[in-house]
Amino acid sequence: MRTSLLRLPISALLLAFAALPLAVSGCKAKATAATTAPPPAIHVETVDAHEEPIARVLALTGTLKGKQQTDLAANASGRVLATLVERGSEVKSGDLLARLDVRAAALSAAEARANADITKTRATTAKRDCDRYAALLAQGAIAQADYDRVADQCSTSGESIAASQARAASAAQMVGDGMIRAPFAGVITERYVNVGEFVRQDTKVVSLVAVDSLRLEFSVPEAELGAVKQDGKLTFTVPSFPGKPFTGTVRFISAAVRESTRDMIAEAVVDNADRALRPGMFASISLLVGEAPLPVIPKTAVVEKDGRTHVFVVVDSRLEERVVQVGAQKGDVISVVRGLRTGEKVVTAPTDAIKNGQTVN
Numbered sequence: 278m279r280t281s282l283l284r285l286p287i288s289a290l291l292l293a294f295a296a297l298p299l300a301v302s303g304c305k306a307k308a309t310a311a312t313t314a315p316p317p318a319i320h321v322e323t324v325d326a327h328e329e330p331i332a333r334v335l336a337l338t339g340t341l342k343g344k345q346q347t348d349l350a351a352n353a354s355g356r357v358l359a360t361l362v363e364r365g366s367e368v369k370s371g372d373l374l375a376r377l378d379v380r381a382a383a384l385s386a387a388e389a390r391a392n393a394d395i396t397k398t399r400a401t402t403a404k405r406d407c408d409r410y411a412a413l414l415a416q417g418a419i420a421q422a423d424y425d426r427v428a429d430q431c432s433t434s435g436e437s438i439a440a441s442q443a444r445a446a447s448a449a450q451m452v453g454d455g456m457i458r459a460p461f462a463g464v465i466t467e468r469y470v471n472v473g474e475f476v477r478q479d480t481k482v483v484s485l486v487a488v489d490s491l492r493l494e495f496s497v498p499e500a501e502l503g504a505v506k507q508d509g510k511l512t513f514t515v516p517s518f519p520g521k522p523f524t525g526t527v528r529f530i531s532a533a534v535r536e537s538t539r540d541m542i543a544e545a546v547v548d549n550a551d552r553a554l555r556p557g558m559f560a561s562i563s564l565l566v567g568e569a570p571l572p573v574i575p576k577t578a579v580v581e582k583d584g585r586t587h588v589f590v591v592v593d594s595r596l597e598e599r600v601v602q603v604g605a606q607k608g609d610v611i612s613v614v615r616g617l618r619t620g621e622k623v624v625t626a627p628t629d630a631i632k633n634g635q636t637v638n
Contacts, residue, residue, distance in 0.1 A: 339495030343486035379455030
């Protein structure tokens with residue numbers, strides 16, 4: 278064999294060696310083709326996406342607030358003698374929240390009452406003088422000028438009494454304001470003062486909020502203003518209770534659009550008898566704004582992956598995985614807002630075994 282190769286021409290040897298890589302690559306190509314052969318066709322159950330009238334829902338966001346809430350001010354000056362509530366305390370209207378040292382105000386009130394009594398006594402004396410001077414004038418015993426001087430005192434005595442009584446009432450109110458009371462029933466969310474602190478009229482004492490009924494404040498884009506109606510119903514969810522719907526009724530609608538944001542503020546009243554909701558919670562709102570025809574598919578056809586909604590559609594005998602936007606549910610079906618057309622074939626119950634691009638029979 279070695280002798281026969283040596284006798285071959287050099288050109289023939291070169292051609293023989295050049296053909297070797299081609300033969301090897303051909304073998305590799307056959308092996309690769311064998312390993313990348315498409316998987317066999319599979320059978321899947323499908324349903325045609327059909328159109329149904331579906332409730333059109335406007336997705337909004339809002340914040341829960343107390344139906345009544347306030348940062349209650351002292352409305353008086355003095356040192357805090359006692360605080361009678363803590364954060365989370367439940368109070369009724371008129372309950373005592375804090376007590377101030379109003380001894381100085383009490384002395385001022387006593388003085389004002391005494392001055393009012395003196396003014397009243399002086400007015401009585403002046404009236405007697407007026408009656409006496411009137412009789413003397415009728416008898417010609419005094420001059421008209423003398424009578425007029427006394428009569429002027431009589432005419433101003435009523436105003437003097439009213440002024441002194443107003444000062445006494447004001448001083449008494451300062452004493453009463455030293456007893457800081459709840460203006461409405463609710464829950465204390467914050468207490469700002471402690472015993473020994475000196476407060477003034479504008480010092481915040483507590484934050485008080487009514488929680489049995491809440492207000493849900495939300496903004497509506499200008500393009501959707503027609504969808505918001507007085508007494509309209511809405512549903513919403515909060516992060517604290519995922520998947521649990523709450524309801525509310527639209528009660529208050531702003532009369533103007535905000536120029537800076539081109540939206541309008543509205544509020545819904547929310548019953549909170551069980552006190553599950555708290556003021557300040559963030560709410561994801563669904564506002565019903567009518568009906569529109571949309572493609573619907575079985576809820577079992579929807580697959581959640583990485584926070585997105587997927588469906589498998591059969592196109593030209595192959596599976597096509599799509600990301601879709603779903604809308605409202607209606608019984609056992611769910612609407613598709615974007616990503617699917619009416620009449621397309623959708624896999625009714627996709628499993629982990631099916632993949633994008635697979636052939637179906």
